[in-house]
Amino acid sequence: MPSIYTLTLTTLVSLSTAYSLPPNLHSRQALSDLKTGSWLLTWTPSMPNPQTYKGPLRITSNSSSLYISADLYNGTxxxxxxDxxxxxxxxNYWAFVRPTKLSSTSNGGFDLGLEFYKYKGTPNPFNHYTDWESEPxxxxxxASLSASTAPAGFPSDTSYFSGNVTFAGNGSAAGTLSMGWVSDYVRRYTVEIGGVAGLExxxxxxxxxxTWKSIFADALIDMSLESGVDVPDQPNxxxxxxxxxxxxxxxxxxxxxxxxxxxxxxxxxxxxxxARGAMMDGKRDSNDPVPREAAVIANEWLIGTNADGSPDTQHAWPASVVGKPFVSLHDAWFRTAVHEVGHFFNLGHPAEFQNGLMDDTQTYVDAGEQGLTSKKFPENIDARALAFTGWERHFMAHRPDTHVRPGWIDFGAAAQDETPPVVLDLLA
Structure with a gap:
């Protein structure tokens, strides 16, 4: 199985909000009803298991690829x-869902092959790698699903499918499954911005x-912004x-x-x-058992210096900006705030320069000096520098909730492995 780091941008570059059928798939008319965004998935197993499982199902697509992932939770x-x-x-988290096959049926519906990877927890409190069943x-x-009328409360009467589920091995009944479209976005977050009074x-x-809304909308993330209260400053x-x-x-x-x-x-x-800003709680500790809650941004950090105020001799900061407060370079400063929030999706810094949001600021200084961007810093902080790459958008949409929601597993390598397996292109 390929590493999630090596999925090609050719495959992942466009996570568009509209799905158009490739020329060789005109016969799959039902698939055109699989709207991009988030769906509410419900699986009711056959008796004797009385439990019903629910959760988000996410679809991203373009003219040549289609990806689906989901998470199932138990409980009432x-x-x-x-919402x-x-x-x-x-x-109540139970399993990550990876579809393996998708084909249209004559009744206007489709058949879906499914793998459920059960979540076993985080057995090591020191690194919080997640533990999953190794086999589906x-x-x-x-699942064999056909178009149905959505129950009351769904935003679309027609974007709803339901049907029976069987075990792939022997064809015996495994319950019923339904999925109803609920949003153009695959996930939703809120950023609350507070801080010292008077700071921009x-x-x-x-x-x-x-804006926050437009940048994250490119990744099909519904990002809301809230204004926090003023916080007393430190004496100095x-x-x-x-x-x-x-x-x-x-x-x-x-x-x-x-x-x-x-x-x-x-x-x-x-x-x-x-220096500029950072996630302040990437890992849980004895004082706060909840990781990935907050980040800090230093508006008056002096450009070209280290956090302690000494000159940064590792990077060729342009003389025209050295010594200025960070907030005076508006786009670089704004980008840092968005970049830090990107870490809450468990996105790290790329190993090589990608000219995207998760490259850090000093990397743009180096890229300008090395000719990797057409302009030098800070002019190379442009629209592309304020956008997530195709791989990052794919990760944000299709890794399990355990990996990308705040307040769960620690930041870092624990979210970057291939467990559970990465999703498949269902049109490949």
């Missing part, structure tokens, strides 16, 4: 389709055209990570991560532990 909670992509309790539950399932908040690029205006984390816990809105995926962004003048 019934998500409201009007959009379902958010369910972490303790019961060897896999087959990062709301958009200098042109006003690249210089913070450290522990102080920033304490301020987050005290001043952030009450947050239940089983109901809302909220990320808190704290704006300060300077932080002695980081």
């Amino acid at each position: 909670t019934n998500p409201d389709p009007a 959009g992509s379902p958010i369910l309790s972490r303790e 539950w019961e060897g896999g399932l087959s 908040r990062p709301l958009a690029d200098a042109s006003g055209t690249r 205006g210089i913070w450290d990570t522990a102080q920033a984390h304490a301020a987050m816990l005290q001043y952030r809105r009450p947050t239940n991560f089983d109901r809302v995926w909220r990320i808190y962004l704290l704006m300060v003048k300077k932080d002695r532990d980081v």
Whole structure:
């Protein structure tokens, strides 16, 4: 199986919001009803198991590829389709769903091969790698779905499918399955921006055209923005990570991560532990058992210096910007805020320069000097620098909830392996 790092941009470059059938697939008319975005998936197993499983199913596509992934949760909670992509309790997570085959049927529906990979938890408290069953539950399932009228509450009466599920191995009954479209977006998050009074908040690029909403919409993420309260400054205006984390816990809105995926962004003048900004709680500890909740941005960090104020001699910062406060380079500063939130999806820095949002700022300084961008820093912070790459958008859409929702597993390599297996192109 190829590494998720080596999936080609040819395959992943476009996660468009409309699905058009390739020329050789005109006979698959039912597939054109599989709208991009989020669906509410419900599986009711055959007796004697009385449990019903629900969760988000995500579809991204373009003219030549189609990807589907889903997560199933047990429990009695019934998500409201009007809310959009379902958010369910972490303790009820049951399995990651990977479809393996998709074909249209004569009744206007389609058949879907399914693999359920059961989640076994995070057995090692020091690295929080997730533990999954290595083989699909019961060897896999087959679902035969046809168009149905959506129950009350769904935003579309026609984008709804239901049918029977059988075990792939012997064809015996495995229950019923339904999926109803709920949103153009595959996932939904909220960023709350608070900080020291009087400091500018990062709301958009200098042109006003690249906003939190538009940048994340390119990745089919529904991003909402909330204004947080003002936070008292440190006496000398210089913070450290522990102080920033304490301020987050005290001043952030009450947050239940089983109901809302909220990320808190704290704006300060300077932080002695980081230069421009950073996630402040990538890993859980004894003081706070919830990881990936918040990041800090230092508006008055002096460009071309290290966090302690000493000159940064590792990168060729242009003399024209050295010594200026970070906020004065508006687009680079705004981009850093969005970049840090990208880490909450468990996206790391690329191993090589990609000219995208998850390259860090000093990499753009180096890229300009090395001729990897047509302009030097800060002019190379353009629209492309404010966009996620195709691979990043794919990761954000199709890795399990465990990996990308805030407040669950730690940041880092634990989310970058191939367990459970990556999703397949169902039109390949």
